[in-house]
Amino acid sequence: MKRLPLDGVRVADLSMMWAGPFATRLLAEMGAEIVKIESPRAWDNVRTLLPQPGATEPWNTSFYFNDYNRDKKSLTLDLSQPRGKELFLELVAKCDCVIENYRADVLDKLGIGWDVLRAANPGISLVSMAGFGKTGPEKGLVGFGPIIEQMAGMASTTGYGDDGIPYKTGISYGDPIGGISAAGAVVLALIQRRRTGRGAWIDLAQRETMAQMLGPAFAAASLRGETPVHRGNRDPRFAPQGVYRALGRDQWVAISAQDDAAWRALARTIGAGALDSLSLEERRARHDELDRRIEAWTSRLGPREAAEALQRGGVAAAPVLDANAIHQDPHLAARGAWVELPHPKMKSWKQPASAWRLVEAKPLLRRHAPLFGEHNREILCGLLGHAESELEPLRAAGIIGDAPIGAREG
Amino acid sequence: MISAMGEEELPLAGVRVLEIGGGLPAAFATRWLVGFGADVVRSDAPRETLSRDEQAFLLPGKRRVGAGDRELRALALAADIVVEDGAPGALAARGLEPRALLREKPALVVASLTPFGQTGPAASWHATNLVAHAMGGILSLTGVVPRPPLANGFNQAWMLLGLNGFSAALAAYYGAQVHGEGDWLDISAQECAAGMLELYGPRAAFDNTEAPRLGNRVHAIWGIFKCDDGFAGVCALQRQAPAFFAMTGDAELAEPRFLDPAYRLTADAELGGLVERWFADKKKRDVLELGEKHKVPMGAVQTPLDLVHSAGLEERGFFDVVRTPAGDARVPGRPFLGMGWRAGELHAPAADTDAVRRDWLGARA
Numbered sequence: 001m002k003r004l005p006l007d008g009v010r011v012a013d014l015s016m017m018w019a020g021p022f023a024t025r026l027l028a029e030m031g032a033e034i035v036k037i038e039s040p041r042a043w044d045n046v047r048t049l050l051p052q053p054g055a056t057e058p059w060n061t062s063f064y065f066n067d068y069n070r071d072k073k074s075l076t077l078d079l080s081q082p083r084g085k086e087l088f089l090e091l092v093a094k095c096d097c098v099i100e101n102y103r104a105d106v107l108d109k110l111g112i113g114w115d116v117l118r119a120a121n122p123g124i125s126l127v128s129m130a131g132f133g134k135t136g137p138e139k140g141l142v143g144f145g146p147i148i149e150q151m152a153g154m155a156s157t158t159g160y161g162d163d164g165i166p167y168k169t170g171i172s173y174g175d176p177i178g179g180i181s182a183a184g185a186v187v188l189a190l191i192q193r194r195r196t197g198r199g200a201w202i203d204l205a206q207r208e209t210m211a212q213m214l215g216p217a218f219a220a221a222s223l224r225g226e227t228p229v230h231r232g233n234r235d236p237r238f239a240p241q242g243v244y245r246a247l248g249r250d251q252w253v254a255i256s257a258q259d260d261a262a263w264r265a266l267a268r269t270i271g272a273g274a275l276d277s278l279s280l281e282e283r284r285a286r287h288d289e290l291d292r293r294i295e296a297w298t299s300r301l302g303p304r305e306a307a308e309a310l311q312r313g314g315v316a317a318a319p320v321l322d323a324n325a326i327h328q329d330p331h332l333a334a335r336g337a338w339v340e341l342p343h344p345k346m347k348s349w350k351q352p353a354s355a356w357r358l359v360e361a362k363p364l365l366r367r368h369a370p371l372f373g374e375h376n377r378e379i380l381c382g383l384l385g386h387a388e389s390e391l392e393p394l395r396a397a398g399i400i401g402d403a404p405i406g407a408r409e410g
Numbered sequence: 411m412i413s414a415m416g417e418e419e420l421p422l423a424g425v426r427v428l429e430i431g432g433g434l435p436a437a438f439a440t441r442w443l444v445g446f447g448a449d450v451v452r453s454d455a456p457r458e459t460l461s462r463d464e465q466a467f468l469l470p471g472k473r474r475v476g477a478g479d480r481e482l483r484a485l486a487l488a489a490d491i492v493v494e495d496g497a498p499g500a501l502a503a504r505g506l507e508p509r510a511l512l513r514e515k516p517a518l519v520v521a522s523l524t525p526f527g528q529t530g531p532a533a534s535w536h537a538t539n540l541v542a543h544a545m546g547g548i549l550s551l552t553g554v555v556p557r558p559p560l561a562n563g564f565n566q567a568w569m570l571l572g573l574n575g576f577s578a579a580l581a582a583y584y585g586a587q588v589h590g591e592g593d594w595l596d597i598s599a600q601e602c603a604a605g606m607l608e609l610y611g612p613r614a615a616f617d618n619t620e621a622p623r624l625g626n627r628v629h630a631i632w633g634i635f636k637c638d639d640g641f642a643g644v645c646a647l648q649r650q651a652p653a654f655f656a657m658t659g660d661a662e663l664a665e666p667r668f669l670d671p672a673y674r675l676t677a678d679a680e681l682g683g684l685v686e687r688w689f690a691d692k693k694k695r696d697v698l699e700l701g702e703k704h705k706v707p708m709g710a711v712q713t714p715l716d717l718v719h720s721a722g723l724e725e726r727g728f729f730d731v732v733r734t735p736a737g738d739a740r741v742p743g744r745p746f747l748g749m750g751w752r753a754g755e756l757h758a759p760a761a762d763t764d765a766v767r768r769d770w771l772g773a774r775a
Contacts, residue, residue, distance in 0.1 A: 002593060005585020022606065030581045045647065050609060067612040103705070133747070138722040140702045144645040147709035150634065155641075156713040157563025158552070166641055166711045168626050168634055169562055170551025171608040177573065184577030185746055187584050188446060192421040192749065194587060204746035208728055212742045213569045215441075215467030217714040218729070222740035223463070227713050233561050238538055243549070243558040250622075252559055254544035258536060316536040320559050322550035323614035323621040326604050329545070331532035337601055338615075350615040352605030356578040357527070359594040360512070361585075 002361040004031025009190065012037060012088070012095045013072065016044040018145065018172060019129060019206060020101035021068045022179030027186060028071035029354040029363045035091065035379060036069060036370065039078045040401030043372065044069075048407050052346075059372050059404050061345050066369040070341060070351065074370030075379045076400045079110050084399045088112065089120040090384050096193075097125045097186050101178075101206075104130040104139045114201045125189035125199040129182050131174075133205030143206070145172025152210035157217060159230030166230075177213060178206035239283040240266075240290040243320060246303040252320040253303040255294060255310060257283065265313035270297035343368040373402045420447025420750040425583070426770065427451070428485050429472065430506075431495035432459055434539075434565055435523040435599070437468040438572025439493045439579060444471040445744060445751050451485065451766050453477050454759045466739040470732050471754020473762035479504045481767075487515050488770040490586070491579050495523040495571075498533045508594040518592040521579040523571050527598035537599075543567035546603025551610060554625030571599040630674065630681035634711065635689035641711040642689055642697040650706050657704040658688050732756060 009032040013024045021044070024034045038044050046065045051058035059065075075091070078084040089112070092098060098117055100107055107113050107128065117124050128134055131143030132151075141151075146168050149155050154173065155166040182204055189200040211218070220226040233243045233254070240263075241256040257263040263283060267276035272293050283290060298306045303319035310317035321329055327338060327350050338350035354363040380386045380400070394400045425448040429440045432455030444450040450472045460468060477485060483505050486492050492511070494501055501508060501522070508520040522528060525537035526545065535541075540561055543549045553560030578595050586592040604611065610621035626643075627633035631654055634643040646654040648671050655663045663684050667673050674681060689697070694710035701708025717723060718740050730743030730753035744751035767773040 002591045003585070003589050005581045005583075005589070005593075007585075008588070018608065026577065027581075030585075045649070049647075050613070063612040063616040064609045132722070133726060135747070136722045136726045141698065141709075142701060142705055142707045143709060144707050146632070146634075146645050147643060147707050150641075150643050150709035150711045153712055153714045153717050154562065155634065155711050158560065160553070160557060160560060165626070166634065167553060167560055168643075169548065170553070170621075170623060171548060171606065171610065172645075173548075173562070173566075175608075176606040177570075180570075180573050180577050181745055184442070184580050185749075187577065187580045188421050188749055190584055191580070191587070194584075195421070196419075200748050202746050202748035205726070208723070208726070208742070209745050211714075211717065211723075211728070212745050213566065213573070214564050214714060215438075215742050216461065216463035217564055218718055218741050219463040219466040219732075219734075219739040221713070221715040221718045222738070223466075223734065223736050225715065227715050228563055231563075233540060233558065235538070235540065238540075241538070241540055243540070243544070243561075245558070250555065252544075252550075254540050254549070256538035256540055258538050262536070311535050314536060316538045316541045318532075318535065318537070318541045318544040320544045320550050321547055323547060323607055323610040324618055325550075326545075326547045326607075326611070327615050331526060331530045331545075332600070332604065335527055335530040335598075335601075337604065347616075349612070351612070352601070355574060355597060355601040355605050356581070357596040357601075358582065359508075359596055361591075361593050 004361050004363055006030040006032035009033070010035065010095045011186065012091055012098045014098065014100040014102070016101065017046055018068060018175035019178040020099055020182065022176050023182035023186070024072060024099060025068050025070065026180065026183040026356065029356060034072040035075050036072045037075050037077050037088065038372070039080070040076050040398055040405045041078060043404040043407070047372070048404070057345065057403070059407050063346070063349060066343065067351055069369035071366050072370055073375035073379065074373055075375055076373040078399045079112065081397065081399050083394070083397070085111060087380065087384070089116070091379065092117055092120045092124055094383060095121065095124060097127065097189060099127045099182065099186060101129040103142055104132065104134050118199065123193060123197065123199050125186070125193060125202070127182050127185050127189065127202045127204060129178055129204040129206055131206045133208065134203045145174035148174025148178070148206045148210050152207045153214050153217060154210055157214060157228040161230035161232045174206050174210045177210050178204065181209040234287065236284065239280055240287055240294060242291055242294070244295045244298040246298050246306055247301055251303045253298050253306045254318050254320055256316040258316045262315045266310060266315045269310060269313055270294055339365045341365055341368045372404060373400060376400050420752060422447040425449065425491070426489045427491045427493065428453065428489040429493050430482065430501070431455065433495040434460065434464060434568040435572040435575060436493045436495035438569055439521065439523065439575030440472065441468050442576050442745055444754060446749060447752065449473070451475055451762070451770070453482055458759070462734065462736065465756065466732050466734050467741040469756055470730065471752065472757065473766055474757045474759055475763040475766050476760035477763070482506065484771055485766070486511055489518065491519045491521065491583055493521045493523065493575055493579060498524055498528045512592060512594060516592060517586040517590055519579055519582040519586055519595070521575050521582070521595040521597065523575045523597050525599045527601065528596045539565040539567045542599040545600040547607045547611065548603050551607070551621055551623060553623045555623050559623060567599045567603065570602050571597065574602045627682060630678050630685050635686050637689045637692045637694060637697060639693050642692065642694050643709045644685070645707040653704045654706045657700050657706055660684065660688050663688060
């Protein structure tokens with residue numbers, strides 16, 4: 001079996017919520033050792049955002065936290081205390097990269113900015129991923145994924161078209177886009193260090209990585225002064241195209257007539273063979289009428305049944321999989337896209353395998369997300385060489401901990 | 411932090427990348443690679459499927475060749491990374507079966523980007539962006555009940571696939587450099603999305619909780635609202651709720667009962683109405699200023715046309731200017747600061763065939 005590409009890379013992970021943890025989940029899947037650092041007084045809020053009813057340790061039993069933090073190690077350190085900071089810098093000396101998604105001013109206020117990190121380890125890289133970057137007139141803005149989406153132009157491009165309303169994505173889309181980009185940024189820094197011996201400080205503004213996802217819209221805006229047109233689910237290149245009601249409560253099927261041949265097959269399948277010679281231009285002009293004809297057909301069938309019938313004729317079509325249906329999708333099941341990891345305090349559930357399928361190295365999920373402070377001993381005594389006897393005073397001073405302070409009080 | 415770097419300081423200088431397929435995912439995956447210094451060679455498809463706007467964003471700096479299958483194979487073996495977005499089996503049909511390429515060149519990275527992956531019962535399904543999006547879960551969550559699920563603008567299934575292609579190919583390339591072992595990446599648009607359904611995916615997997623389309627309002631202080639000159643939003647967690655309510659200066663919103671998250675759940679509609687009323691007469695600029703001053707996550711819906719003239723993005727050097735037949739386009743350039751980046755020019759189809767033969771294959775012009 002081949003080694004995973006980031007085998008041997010160690011990352012100190014100060015990130016929280018979703019954008020940063022998503023980046024380090026990807027890096028962990030590729031073999032990196034991720035040391036997630038949380039303060040006993042300021043833990044990753046996702047641990048306790050959706051506490052399980054009756055859970056005695058809600059910070060250790062969150063499915064939400066688990067999905068995005070598996071295969072990481074947990075070290076608790078209060079970075080606001082001098083000893084906590086010293087220990088952190090000892091760890092930095094043994095890492096290849098530090099990643100953080102604090103608000104733009106926080107890392108410097110903690111006294112562990114780029115110059116401090118570089119003094120601790122001249123080869124270290126730092127990936128900072130504040131919402132609006134570390135420089136510029138908007139660096140003081142605060143943002144989560146949906147804010148990033150609004151400020152990057154994405155929400156303005158999404159809408160049904162008949163109500164003038166821009167829509168947010170159903171997930172906090174700015175976060176994973178920032179995360180995937182940041183994972184690439186970490187690797188880019190590693191590549192550069194391998195060549196030059198120098199680390200790098202990367203200032204990644206999540207708003208800017210989100211805006212990249214709309215690149216062609218900026219060409220349209222700058223060349224022709226265009227503002228986004230809300231097309232609903234239509235596309236001028238394919239007609240008809242839409243999301244059509246299927247049999248069942250809130251069941252839908254997505255269909256695109258991707259070319260003339262697909263249209264002919266679609267028309268015949270829905271019993272509209274007399275229209276099968278319509279050109280793309282004619283189909284665009286009669287889109288509303290064709291939508292009604294299609295939906296009259298799809299509404300009698302389950303979404304998968306409709307999609308499979310159309311696919312057999314060469315038409316691009318698929319059921320719209322919701323958060324439950326996607327876990328039952330036979331295609332994903334056949335590809336082994338879900339993995340159930342044992343967890344010491346929770347039942348297991350289907351977690352996504354790595355989407356970056358290295359066919360020969362085969363990245364596998366190795367371990368559930370870490371319990372709070374689970375690896376304090378391993379990191380502090382094993383990696384950093386401190387005596388076991390040092391742990392208790394650190395615990396007593398609140399520098400390390402096995403439970404978030406105040407979490408029980410909500 | 412930003413320094414003027416010469417080409418020799420570009421982090422991917424000397425890295426050879428071959429782009430095959432002609433689609434948006436492969437073109438986006440290699441867009442950042444070329445900007446960071448890789449020599450990206452695009453094998454042009456018989457028919458260009460990218461729009462002119464997509465070309466202006468995705469193709470600057472790439473060299474373009476017209477190559478037959480035999481020559482394409484030679485180029486693949488001369489590359490460090492191959493990125494392709496053809497249908498499963500399309501590479502093999504052209505004599506470039508990835509495992510065979512890896513046997514000949516073990517350090518090669520081949521990244522195959524498809525709607526549903528190389529294997530499985532739906533691998534050969536026909537797909538457009540919308541259809542791929544439908545299978546990934548994000549579509550089902552976007553829009554509002556009872557209206558249909560709603561696709562994001564600008565081909566997000568393909569763009570997300572391309573973004574994953576960039577970072578994954580780069581990770582595999584790093585591994586090839588360190589361990590001497592390349593690999594074949596089988597990346598599907600469906601799995602890229604299915605693994606990032608925020609809390610909704612894991613919650614459904616854990617206890618079958620349904621995730622309805624909530625439109626623009628997840629709850630009263632997490633959503634987009636109509637304001638005086640467009641739309642603006644707030645995303646406040648419990649820790650930001652007190653600052654948000656205090657910031658509004660609205661006596662009703664400042665009532666202590668709304669500080670209790672459990673109470674807020676029971677009074678979401680009432681609170682939402684008050685928040686909606688507060689936004690109604692605000693300008694976007696005022697909302698942003700208040701958010702910054704009070705450290706509350708506040709936003710405003712901006713369009714690409716707004717942003718193309720943004721002083722903030724200008725100061726951070728976000729845009730590249732690309733000369734096109736229709737004039738100079740301003741498109742997103744470097745995705746982050748701290749690494750050398752170069753803007754590029756658009757090349758004509760097949761314009762670099764001879765030069766690439768010479769540089770990569772040692773052929774005489």
